Ligand SMILES: Nc1nc2c(ncn2[C@@H]2O[C@H](COP(=O)(O)OP(=O)(O)O)[C@@H](O)[C@H]2O)c(=O)[nH]1
C-alpha cells in the first residue's frame with residue numbers, strides 16, 4: 292500500500308488505498324455485461340464474502356488473472372446474479388492495489404444490486420476518477436497520462452483517439468521530463484560556477500546558459516503551439532455558419548452533414564438561437580453551428596439576438612461567411628465580411644445558379660478585397676459542388692506549425708498549456724536577468740520555478756487542489 296508522497300516542494304498528497312472503493316465500471320443500461328470494479332486492501336475479502344464459486348478453487352487466495360465462474364449472493368444467501376469474477380492482485384493491476392471485477396449480466400438493476408452487495412460487504416462508493424487517481428498516487432501513471440485516459444474515453448473520432456493514445460503512451464511526459472533534466476543540469480552548472488567563481492573567470496560565463504535557456508524556451512513554445520491542434524482534437528473545431536437569411540446556411544449545414552460523414556452526437560445541441568451538430572470530418576471532430584436567426588431581424592429591439600450572434604462569432608474557431616453567389620453582395624454581407632474576415636472562409640453558395648458555376652469577376656474581386664485574401668470557396672448546397680474544397684479549408688484550421696498530424700498534438704489540456712506558459716514566463720525572467728548582466732545565480736530561482744511548473748504536468752510537483760480538479764472531470768468507475 293502506498294504511503295504519503297512528499298516531494299521537494301513539501302507538498303504531500305495522501306497515499307491511496309486506506310479503504311476499498313467500488314463502482315459500476317460500465318455504462319448503465321442494458322448490455323452484454325455489466326462490470327462492478329473493486330479496488331483496495333479489502334477487495335479480495337469482499338469478493339470472498341459476496342461470491343460463491345461454482346467449483347471449489349485451489350485452496351488459499353484466489354489466483355490472479357484467472358476468471359472464476361460463480362454466483363453473487365447476499366449475506367442472507369439469496370442469489371443476485373450468475374457472474375464471472377476477475378482477480379488482479381496488486382501491484383499488477385490498474386490501481387496497483389488488489390482489484391476484483393464482477394462481470395455480471397448487463398442489466399441496470401442487476402448491476403446495481405451487485406454493487407450494493409459489495410458496498411454492504413465493506414467497500415465504499417468510489418468518487419469519479421478515483422481508480423485512476425489511485426493509479427496515479429501509486430505511481431502507475433503520471434498526471435499527464437491520467438488525463439490522457441479520459442481523452443481516450445471521450446474520443447469520438449479517429450484523429451482524436453490517435454492524439455489521446457500518444458498522451459497515454461507517455462510521449463508528452465517523456466518530453467517534459469527531458470526538459471526538466473536539462474533545467475537541472477543548467478542549475479547544477481551555475482551552482483558549481485558560483486562555488487568556484489575564479490576558476491571560470493576567463494570563459495564568458497553568461498553565454499552558454501543564455502543559449503540553453505533560449506533553446507529550452509523554444510522547445511516549450513513548440514509544445515504550446517501544439518495545444519492549438521490538441522484542443523481542437525479534444526473539443527472539436529467550432530465552425531459557425533453565418534450570413535443573412537436565405538443565402539443557404541441551413542442547406543449548407545445539411546449538405547456538410549450528408550451521408551458518409553457521421554454525426555458524432557446523436558442529439559443536436561440545440562439552443563434557442565442556434566443548432567449545433569458535431570460531425571466527423573476525416574477523423575477530426577467539427578462542431579457545426581447554424582446560427583438560425585443571426586441578424587435575421589431588422590428590429591433593433593431584438594438586440595439581444597444580435598448580441599448572442601456576436602457571441603457566437605467571437606467564440607468560433609472558423610466562421611463560414613455564407614453569401615448568395617447568384618445574388619451578389621448587399622450591405623449586410625459586406626458588414627459581415629468586414630467583421631469576421633480574419634477567421635472566415637467565404638462561402639459563395641448557389642453555384643448551380645451561376646453561369647459556368649463560377650463567380651462573376653467583379654463579385655470575386657470585391658470579395659477578395661473585403662475578405663483580405665481569405666479563402667473563397669464556391670459551392671452549391673444543392674448539387675454538392677465545392678464541398679470537398681470547403682472541407683479542405685476547414686482542415687487547414689486544425690493543424691498548425693506546432694502539430695501537423697494528430698500524433699504531434701501532444702498538448703490537449705488547458706491545464707498542461709498553463710503550466711507550459713508558466714515555465715516559459717520563468718525562463719523569460721531568467722533571460723532578462725542574464726541580459727542585464729546580473730550574476731547567473733540570480734537566474735537560478737527562475738530556473739527552479741520553470742522546473743516546478745513542468746513538474747505539475749507530470750504531477751511530480753502538484754497540489755491536492757489541481758489533482759482534485761483533474762479527477763473531478765472523470766467518469767465514475769474509471
Ligand atoms: N439553387 C440553389 N438554392 C439553394 C442553395 N442552397 C440553398 N438554396 C435555397 O435557398 C433557400 C434558403 O435556404 P436556407 O438553407 O433555408 O437558407 P438560410 O436562411 O440561410 O438558412 C431555400 O429555398 C434553399 O432551397 C443552392 O446551393 N442552390
Ligand SMILES: [Mg+2]
Pocket residue numbers: 540541542583584
Ligand atoms: Mg436557416
